[in-house]
Amino acid sequence: MADSARYAYAVTRGLDPAALTRGAGLLGERLEVVSAHGLDAVVSDVPLAEFSEEALTRNLESLSWLEKVARGHDDVVRLVTTSGPTAPLRLATIFHDDAAVRDRLHEWRDAIVEVLDRVDGRAEWSVKVIAPAADSPEPDTSEPTSGADFLRRRKAQAEERGRRGAEAVRVAEEVHALLCGRAVASRVLPAQDPQLTGLSGVMALNAAYLVEQAEQERFEQRLNEARTVHPDVLIEAAGPWPPYSFAVLEQS
């Protein structure tokens, strides 16, 4: 049995293999192209010692291993993106050999072409709106005088949180609408848990936008406009990303 397998990062088309020499795969392995039906899959060798089913099950639970592989995967996907429309594959898509990669390209050809058409000339932006946890208006530190007093205070605090939450949602909707005006598609992602992000605030929006290459600067301008209009929230943007959030196969 072979002791290595083929790890596939992304599918593209019209790839110039020379573009791949500017980067390397996981563990520094050489990037290679497996082509079939006009589609190019970017692959590299990975050792089964680390990427067999058993090893993966173990390794995926290690955050440092996961981070290394996730960043390595993302690096290659980004490299491919500089050369043409790119459909990123999900982490740890691994085949025994190139023939298996070709089989799968054959099987999924139409769906992949559809994805490539959708993302061609476009990039993803990640935008988060974070409403800072406002300081309690009057930090009442005195001991509650009674159970009823305690409950009254709790209720007032909850109402205050509710008001702030509602305001954050309203701002998030405005920002989202503003950005959608410069995007060809958008997806709202689940908020990353505010309690745990280390950010003392409410993540009112975690969204991805698919933006035309030619519209990138105008999209960034919109971001700045949104920041000007809503100085009270933090608007975090990252991009351009490879179009991960928009390279999802439509199940038929």
Next chain:
Amino acid sequence: MTEQGAGASPTRPYSASVGQYGRPQPANLADILERVLDKGIIIAGDIRVNLLDIELLTIKIRLLIVSVDKAQEMGIDWWRNDPMLNASQAELQDENKRLRARLDALESGDDRDRG
């Protein structure tokens, strides 16, 4: 990377992310994981990663932290002891069980409805 008039640069580098103050920063790990684990094209490879575990992992990561340091500092399994999260953990285990049962059924040959 200024506002405008910098001329059209058709292939902007896909590397720097831009924070609020326009300084490049390495892409946030939570953002990367959210994408490489959850998005992108899902094609079954020959190596069958246990998807159920991945789903669990993804959710764990969601509950986890933007910064790895913080995660490690807290210990990766801290959430097991958090009563706030135990409910959803129990649900996940339930769902995991149900999905495994379903998977077993499928693997035992009854997968006629696969394309």
